[in-house]
Amino acid sequence: MQTDTHSSQAAPVRGGDNDQNLEATAPGQLRVIKRNGTVVPFDASKIAVAMTKAFLAVEGGTAAASSRVHETVDNLTKQITATFKRRMPSGGTVHIEDIQDQAELVLMRSGEQKVARDYVLYREEHARLRATKHPEDAPVQADPDYPTLQVTHADGSTGPLNMMHIRTIVAEACAGLKDVDDKAILDEAMRNLYDGVSLSDVNTSLVITARTLVEKEPNYSYATARLLLDKLRAEALGFLGVAETATQAEMHEHYANALPVYIRKGVDLELLDPELLNYDLDKLGKALLPERDLQFTYLGLQTLYDRYFIHSNDVRIELPQIFFMRVAMGLAAEEDNREERAIEFYKLLSSFDYMSSTPTLFNAGTLRPQLSSCYLTTVPDNLHGIYGAMQDNAMLSKFAGGLGNDWTPVRSLGAYIKGTNGRSQGVVPFLKVANDTAVAVNQGGKRKGAVCAYLETWHLDIEEFLELRKNTGDDRRRTHDMNTANWVPDLFMKRVFEDKEWTLFSPNDVPDLHDLFGSAFEERYTYYEQQAAAGKIKPHKTVRALDLWRKMLGMLFETGHPWITFKDSCNLRSPQQHAGVVHSSNLCTEITLNTKANEEIAVCNLGSINLAQHIVDGKLDQDKLAKTVKTAIRMLDNVIDINYYSVDTARTSNLRHRPIGLGIMGFQDALYAQHIAYGSPAAVEFADTSMEAISYYAIAESSNLAAERGRYSSFDGSLWSQGILPVDSLEILARERGADYLQVDRTQRLDWDTLRETVKTQGMRNSNVMAIAPTATIANITGVSQSIEPTYQNLYVKSNLSGEFTVVNPSLVRDLKALGLWDSVMVNDLKYYEGSLQKIDRIPADIKQLYATAFEVEPRWIVEAASRRQKWIDQAQSLNLYISGANGKKLDVTYRMAWFQGLKTTYYLRALAATTTEKSTISTGSLNAVSAGGAASGSTAASSSAASEASAPAPVPKACSIDEPDCEACQ
Incomplete structure (x- = not known):
C-alpha cells in the first residue's frame, strides 16, 4: 500500500498538521503547497512514511524486509530532501506534485522499479478517486486548466481569482512576441500560487515566472515588462480612482481620463507645479499613446517604477505615458503654443528616439524643477572661499546634481601662509572634507552624492593626489567616495614623449598658470622653471615626466583613479575661450565649460539621442535624425529658463552662456542593426558620419533658435561669431600643440x-x-546599449538600484536563431564562457567578430572611433577604455594614443582581471540566483575562473563596476 507524500488524502494515516493553513516558518525553511491550495511546512518524515508504505505493499512486512526497507527509505528520503534544499538554499515553496515526482525519480534511479511502478499506479488511481469519492477535497474548477483559488485583496477581503482576467493579461503580454509562450508562463505561475495568496503576489508570480525565461529568449523581457504593467495600472489607477484594474487594451480610455485626475491630485499633494493645471488637460490626455507602453524591457520599466515615477506614501501615482507627458509639460511650460509643444515633446520622449537626462525626468513639472545634470566649480585659495565652495557643493548635490570641482588654485603642502606666518597642509585635507560632504548630503535622497576633484599635473600635491583612492596609508588623507581626475597640459605630454624633466609648483607661487593654456602656458611655465632653478621659487620639486606618467597609469590601474583629461585640447577647441577658461570637466568627463571662482559655476543640461532608433533599412535615416535633433535642441534650451538654481552663480553662468549637451546612446545597437563589428574600419567610419550629421543639425537648430529667441549674451568674440565651428577648431589645436603631436582625420x-x-x-x-x-x-529605460560603449558581455547579470537583471544580447540571439544555433546548449556555453563567443567552435567567424565583447575589441578601435566623434563635438565624451590583459605598456600606448588623436578627456579604465563571478541558472528553478562573488573593485571588471564543478549552476557573469549600484556614473 502506498500513500501520497504530504497529502491530506494519504491512506491510511493523516498527518495532524496537514489540514492547517500556513503558519509562521523560520527564514530559509521549505514550504509545501497542497492540492487544496493550503501551504504547510516541509516535513521529511511524511515522505518517509509514504515511501515506507509503498515498499511494504510490494515486499511484505517480514523482519528481513523491514530492516532493508528502513535503511533504503531513510537513504532515499535524505536524497529527496537534499535535492530541494540544494535548489532553494534560502528556502521557498514547492508543490506537492514536485515532491512526488522526485520520489518516483529516486525510486527509479535506485533500482526499485517494482515499487516505483506501484507508486505511479497508486498516484493515478488516487487522482481519479479525489475527483469522485472526495469532491469536498477537490478544488472548484472554474477554469478548465487551473484550480479556482481564493485571493486576498488589499483591504483584507477575499474572493475567487479572476482567471479570465489573468489569461487576458498574459495573452496581452505575449501578443506579437516571437517565441514567447503564454501557456508556459501561466502553467508555472499557477503552480506557485495557493489559497489566500494576495492579489499583488499573483502578479509577482507571473512576473517572476516570465523573468526566469529571459536568458533563453530575450523577448520574455518584453513579456515580463507587460506583466509588470498590470501591477502598475492597478496601483496608479486605483490611487487616482479611475479603475481598480485594467487590461492594456482598456488603457486607450483610461489614460485619457487619468491624466487630468493625476495632475489635480499631484498639485493637491504638493508634488506637481500648479501651473500644469492651466494646460488643456483633456487635449493632452487624448494625445497619450498607450501602445507605447509595450516598448519597455523589464529592466527599463522596473527602473522607471523604482526610481522615476512620482509617488505618495510609497504608492506610484504615475504610469509610463503620464510620466512622459508630465516631463513634456514641464519642458513646454514657457512655450507660446504649449499644448502643441508638449505633445511634440511627449511624442519624442515616448518614442524612445530621444531621452532627457535623469534630473530632468525626475523633476520636470514639479515644484522644484532642478533639471540640470552636473555643475562645475573652481575653488579659490582662501578659507572663506574653500568652505563657500563646500556649501555650494552641498546645495547643488541636494537637488540631484553631480559635481566637478577644480582644486588647482589651492596652495600645496608646505606652502607659505602670509596671514599666519605658517605652512599650509595642502589641498588633500580639504578634499577629504569635500568627500565627506558628498556622502553626507547625497543627491536629494534619490541617489549617492557624486563629485570629482580635478588637479593640474604641475601642482606640488599631485603625487599625493594620485593616491587618494588607495586602500592603504593614512585614511585621513584618503577620499574613498570621491572621483579624481588629472587635468593634464600638453607640455607635460610632450615631456613624456621626449623623456624630459617636469617641475611641480605650489599655485600661490605661479598663480597665472591656472588660467593659461597652449603656447602661452608653455612660455610662462618654462619661465617659472628657470626661476625655480635659480632658487627664486620655493617650494618646488623636479621629477622625471615619464616617472610621474607611469605613476599616473599605475594608480589608474590600481584604483581606477585619477582619470586622465587634457587641459589644452579642452581650452583650445572651446568656442568660449574669449569669455574664460575651462578649468576642469564634470563628474563624467564630458562637459568642458568655463568656471571662475566666486563668479561662475558652469551648468550642464543634458539629453541623448537613441542612435539605434535612427537606423532604418540598415542605414542612418538622416531625415528622421534631423527632426529628432531639432526638437531635442529646443527641449534642452527650455531647460535653462525653467531650471531651479540653488546657487546664484550657477544661474548667472547658465543664463549668460546657455550651454547644452546633446549626446547619443545605443551606438553599439546601431552597429548591430547595420551588421558592423565595433572593432572595424566600418564602425570608425559610422562613428564619424553619424556624429557629423548630429553636429550639423544641432548647430543649425541652435542658430535657428537664435534667430527666433535671440543669441546667448556672450556670443560676440566666440569662435562661433568668427565662423569657426568645432571641426575647424582642430586647426587651432594643431597650431598650438604642433602638428607632429596631433593625428586626426579631417x-x-x-x-x-x-x-x-x-x-x-x-x-x-x-x-x-x-x-x-x-x-x-536612461539607456536602461530605452532598452539600448549605454552611450558609445561596446557590448560588455552577451549574457550577464546587470546590477543597479532596481535589483539584478539577466541581460542577453537580442541581436546575437536573432542571428544565432537564423543559423539554427540558438538552444539551451548555447545558453549554457555563453554562461560558461562569460558571454563570449570566441571559444565556441560552432559559431562562424563573422558572428564572433560582430559580437566581440568590450574586452575583445582592441582599444585602438575605441580610441579611433572616439577621435572621429571628437572632431565634431564642441565639448567632450564620456569614454571608457577597455583593456584586456592590461599591463604598463598597453596602458602607456593607449593613453598616449588618446592624447595624440585629439581626445579631450577619458573616463574609467576597465582592465580585465580574474575574480569570482555571479552564478545564475534556470534549470534549478532559481531566479537569477547570485552568489557572493562580484565584480572586482577599482578599475577591474568581473571575470570568472575557466571551469566550475559539474554539479554547480552555470555562471552568468555580472557586469563590471560601471553597472553597480555604487557607481555614480550609472545613476
Missing part, C-alpha cells in the same frame, strides 16, 4: 560652408551644444 561631407555663414549671421542660442554622457540609466 574629412567633411556636409555643406559646412553654408552653415558657417548662417552661424556668423544668425548667431547661436547656445554657447555649447554637444556632449556625450554615460547615459547608463
Whole structure:
C-alpha cells in the first residue's frame, strides 16, 4: 500500500498538521503547497512514511524486509530532501506534485522499479478517486486548466481569482512576441500560487515566472515588462480612482481620463507645479499613446517604477505615458503654443528616439524643477572661499546634481601662509572634507552624492593626489567616495614623449598658470622653471615626466583613479575661450565649460539621442535624425529658463552662456542593426558620419533658435561669431600643440560652408551644444546599449538600484536563431564562457567578430572611433577604455594614443582581471540566483575562473563596476 507524500488524502494515516493553513516558518525553511491550495511546512518524515508504505505493499512486512526497507527509505528520503534544499538554499515553496515526482525519480534511479511502478499506479488511481469519492477535497474548477483559488485583496477581503482576467493579461503580454509562450508562463505561475495568496503576489508570480525565461529568449523581457504593467495600472489607477484594474487594451480610455485626475491630485499633494493645471488637460490626455507602453524591457520599466515615477506614501501615482507627458509639460511650460509643444515633446520622449537626462525626468513639472545634470566649480585659495565652495557643493548635490570641482588654485603642502606666518597642509585635507560632504548630503535622497576633484599635473600635491583612492596609508588623507581626475597640459605630454624633466609648483607661487593654456602656458611655465632653478621659487620639486606618467597609469590601474583629461585640447577647441577658461570637466568627463571662482559655476543640461532608433533599412535615416535633433535642441534650451538654481552663480553662468549637451546612446545597437563589428574600419567610419550629421543639425537648430529667441549674451568674440565651428577648431589645436603631436582625420561631407555663414549671421542660442554622457540609466529605460560603449558581455547579470537583471544580447540571439544555433546548449556555453563567443567552435567567424565583447575589441578601435566623434563635438565624451590583459605598456600606448588623436578627456579604465563571478541558472528553478562573488573593485571588471564543478549552476557573469549600484556614473 502506498500513500501520497504530504497529502491530506494519504491512506491510511493523516498527518495532524496537514489540514492547517500556513503558519509562521523560520527564514530559509521549505514550504509545501497542497492540492487544496493550503501551504504547510516541509516535513521529511511524511515522505518517509509514504515511501515506507509503498515498499511494504510490494515486499511484505517480514523482519528481513523491514530492516532493508528502513535503511533504503531513510537513504532515499535524505536524497529527496537534499535535492530541494540544494535548489532553494534560502528556502521557498514547492508543490506537492514536485515532491512526488522526485520520489518516483529516486525510486527509479535506485533500482526499485517494482515499487516505483506501484507508486505511479497508486498516484493515478488516487487522482481519479479525489475527483469522485472526495469532491469536498477537490478544488472548484472554474477554469478548465487551473484550480479556482481564493485571493486576498488589499483591504483584507477575499474572493475567487479572476482567471479570465489573468489569461487576458498574459495573452496581452505575449501578443506579437516571437517565441514567447503564454501557456508556459501561466502553467508555472499557477503552480506557485495557493489559497489566500494576495492579489499583488499573483502578479509577482507571473512576473517572476516570465523573468526566469529571459536568458533563453530575450523577448520574455518584453513579456515580463507587460506583466509588470498590470501591477502598475492597478496601483496608479486605483490611487487616482479611475479603475481598480485594467487590461492594456482598456488603457486607450483610461489614460485619457487619468491624466487630468493625476495632475489635480499631484498639485493637491504638493508634488506637481500648479501651473500644469492651466494646460488643456483633456487635449493632452487624448494625445497619450498607450501602445507605447509595450516598448519597455523589464529592466527599463522596473527602473522607471523604482526610481522615476512620482509617488505618495510609497504608492506610484504615475504610469509610463503620464510620466512622459508630465516631463513634456514641464519642458513646454514657457512655450507660446504649449499644448502643441508638449505633445511634440511627449511624442519624442515616448518614442524612445530621444531621452532627457535623469534630473530632468525626475523633476520636470514639479515644484522644484532642478533639471540640470552636473555643475562645475573652481575653488579659490582662501578659507572663506574653500568652505563657500563646500556649501555650494552641498546645495547643488541636494537637488540631484553631480559635481566637478577644480582644486588647482589651492596652495600645496608646505606652502607659505602670509596671514599666519605658517605652512599650509595642502589641498588633500580639504578634499577629504569635500568627500565627506558628498556622502553626507547625497543627491536629494534619490541617489549617492557624486563629485570629482580635478588637479593640474604641475601642482606640488599631485603625487599625493594620485593616491587618494588607495586602500592603504593614512585614511585621513584618503577620499574613498570621491572621483579624481588629472587635468593634464600638453607640455607635460610632450615631456613624456621626449623623456624630459617636469617641475611641480605650489599655485600661490605661479598663480597665472591656472588660467593659461597652449603656447602661452608653455612660455610662462618654462619661465617659472628657470626661476625655480635659480632658487627664486620655493617650494618646488623636479621629477622625471615619464616617472610621474607611469605613476599616473599605475594608480589608474590600481584604483581606477585619477582619470586622465587634457587641459589644452579642452581650452583650445572651446568656442568660449574669449569669455574664460575651462578649468576642469564634470563628474563624467564630458562637459568642458568655463568656471571662475566666486563668479561662475558652469551648468550642464543634458539629453541623448537613441542612435539605434535612427537606423532604418540598415542605414542612418538622416531625415528622421534631423527632426529628432531639432526638437531635442529646443527641449534642452527650455531647460535653462525653467531650471531651479540653488546657487546664484550657477544661474548667472547658465543664463549668460546657455550651454547644452546633446549626446547619443545605443551606438553599439546601431552597429548591430547595420551588421558592423565595433572593432572595424566600418564602425570608425559610422562613428564619424553619424556624429557629423548630429553636429550639423544641432548647430543649425541652435542658430535657428537664435534667430527666433535671440543669441546667448556672450556670443560676440566666440569662435562661433568668427565662423569657426568645432571641426575647424582642430586647426587651432594643431597650431598650438604642433602638428607632429596631433593625428586626426579631417574629412567633411556636409555643406559646412553654408552653415558657417548662417552661424556668423544668425548667431547661436547656445554657447555649447554637444556632449556625450554615460547615459547608463536612461539607456536602461530605452532598452539600448549605454552611450558609445561596446557590448560588455552577451549574457550577464546587470546590477543597479532596481535589483539584478539577466541581460542577453537580442541581436546575437536573432542571428544565432537564423543559423539554427540558438538552444539551451548555447545558453549554457555563453554562461560558461562569460558571454563570449570566441571559444565556441560552432559559431562562424563573422558572428564572433560582430559580437566581440568590450574586452575583445582592441582599444585602438575605441580610441579611433572616439577621435572621429571628437572632431565634431564642441565639448567632450564620456569614454571608457577597455583593456584586456592590461599591463604598463598597453596602458602607456593607449593613453598616449588618446592624447595624440585629439581626445579631450577619458573616463574609467576597465582592465580585465580574474575574480569570482555571479552564478545564475534556470534549470534549478532559481531566479537569477547570485552568489557572493562580484565584480572586482577599482578599475577591474568581473571575470570568472575557466571551469566550475559539474554539479554547480552555470555562471552568468555580472557586469563590471560601471553597472553597480555604487557607481555614480550609472545613476
